[in-house]
Amino acid sequence: MQISSKTNELIEQLDKKFLDLGQDVNVHLEGLLHSKPITYWDYIQTDALLNLQIQRTKLPDEMVFIMYHQVNELLFKMILWEIEQVAHQEQITAAFFSSKLMRISRYFDMLTSSFNIMREGMDAEQYMKFRTTLTPASGFQSAQYRKIEFASTELINLIDNRFRKTIDRNTPYEHALEHLYWQAAGKDYTTGKKSFLLNAFEEKYRVEFVAFTQEYNTINLYSKFKTLPEEVRNEKNLIHAMRHYDYTVNITWVMAHYHAANYYLSGGDTNKIVKATGGSEWAKYMHPKYQKRIFFPSLWTSDELENWGNDV
Secondary structure (H helix, E strand, C coil): CCCCHHHHHHHHHHHHHHHHCCCCHHHHHHHHHHCCCCCHHHHHCHHHHCCCCCCCCCCCHHHHHHHHHHHHHHHHHHHHHHHHHHHCCCCCCHHHHHHHHHHHHHHHHHHHHCHHHHHHHCCHHHHHHHHHHHCCCCHHHCHHHHHHHHHHCCHHHHECCCCHHHCCCCCCHHHHHCCEHHHHHCECCCCCCECHHHHHHHHHHHHHHHHHHHHCCCCCHHHHHHCCCHHHHCCHHHHHHHHHHHHHHHHHHHHHHHHHHHHHHCCCCCCCCCCCCCCCCHHHHHCHHHHCCCCCHHHCCHHHHHCCCCCC
16 A cells, blocks of 8 residues: 555654654554544543432432533633633733633633523522522532632732732732632631631632642733733733623623522512522622622723622
8 A cells, every 4th residue: 555645744743753752653553553433422421421410309400500510610620721821821912812811701601691591490499499408518619710710810809808908919828818708708707717618618628729829829810911011911902801801700790690699599689688508698798899809900990990890
């Protein structure tokens, strides 16, 4: 059989690739003779994925709830994957930065619109029954979402609004973590006592969070943006992408979550507040106007900062 020039070229490229790795290309080529063709279900690991849903009750819509949150976690992983590429890219163009931010924003657009799956596609009566079996677990305990926040902005912008003046870059990470805005969901600041929700979360992830915040201290999205040349920072498409991402995550997505929670926990009656499964005062914890979570504060006017979340 005559080998085409294209095949020869590919063999030469493979030979160089494996030579650089200190490997024998012939061994790898021989291995191809014994390998089986890839299938969709093997590549996606469909069987494993579809066996990860374990209900705690017999109520049918609990399955919707479980799968919905698993889809969220997969999207969070996709978001972190995109952020990581920006964080570790040495030479960043405005086009590259903008395209990644808009891609991440589209993932959050999916997350925002998907709340209708629960709001319109899950029976409220069933939810109010099976939710009691979830106590004290809470969506608050999504470590991936916390990492998205850490990787998006400087830690000071995630500190509880009441304590930001007491925190600076010289503050130990462990102390800063004690004053993050989401601590308010499970901590009595007058006594320092933490709920089981918060204690369990920190026991599982505290060391990992400290390491992650250290890693992203100078390579988070906001820090990377501020190191860019002035002409790149002033590029209109990049500024638009930064502001769009900030608003999408900290206003649009948060409020979609807020309204979905309000629909189920209070029946739309703001005077009837039911505590979340983790025991937090979810209304004040979630609404952006209370904590003013803003990833890129320098890209907003003083009026926009002052009124953050007031118009939703």
